[in-house]
Amino acid sequence: MYQGGCLCGKVRYEYEGAFDELSMCHCSQCRKAQGSAFVAVAPIRSAQFRLVTGQEYLKEYRARRIRRVFLP
Numbered sequence: 889m890y891q892g893g894c895l896c897g898k899v900r901y902e903y904e905g906a907f908d909e910l911s912m913c914h915c916s917q918c919r920k921a922q923g924s925a926f927v928a929v930a931p932i933r934s935a936q937f938r939l940v941t942g943q944e945y946l947k948e949y950r951a952r953r954i955r956r957v958f959l960p
């Protein structure tokens with residue numbers, strides 16, 4: 889199982905799946921969202937992902953087919 893969270897500690901999550909694919913995305917949305925030249929992306933199975941704490945702090949927006957969730 890993988891566990892992680894944000895730097896401030898409000899959000900914690902767990903993932904019980906595998907990472908089958910890892911890629912670097914250079915699209916304009918990923919660059920803008922991360923403030924860098926590219927983003928490391930690893931698609932996961934949502935059924936195996938669990939948000940442990942912090943749902944109330946998260947904000948979300950959708951652009952085209954992409955849903956981004958972030959902690960403001």
Ligand SMILES: [Zn+2]
Binds near residue numbers: 918919
């Ligand atoms: Zn992208």
